[in-house]
Amino acid sequence: MSTEVKCPRDGNTMILVLESEKLSDGTVKAYFSYRCPICGFRLEAERIEVTRGEGVLSVKRTVTPQPPG
Numbered sequence: 001m002s003t004e005v006k007c008p009r010d011g012n013t014m015i016l017v018l019e020s021e022k023l024s025d026g027t028v029k030a031y032f033s034y035r036c037p038i039c040g041f042r043l044e045a046e047r048i049e050v051t052r053g054e055g056v057l058s059v060k061r062t063v064t065p066q067p068p069g
């Protein structure tokens with residue numbers, strides 16, 4: 001992912017950060033989001049959810065469309 005995303009507030013280049021959390025039932029959620037290092041504005045880019053069933057691993061991927069500009 002090399003697309004440069006600018007902060008809608010101040011126009012600074014936003015950085016891509018990865019956060020993940022693990023739920024008690026084994027589900028793992030990972031979020032890719034853009035964060036402005038100057039003002040802290042956050043923009044969710046992509047969400048990946050991995051659910052563990054009975055011998056089955058289910059992956060759900062949600063991509064948040066970026067606003068134009």
Ligand SMILES: [Zn+2]
Pocket residue numbers: 007008009010011012036037038039040041
């Ligand atoms: Zn900003």
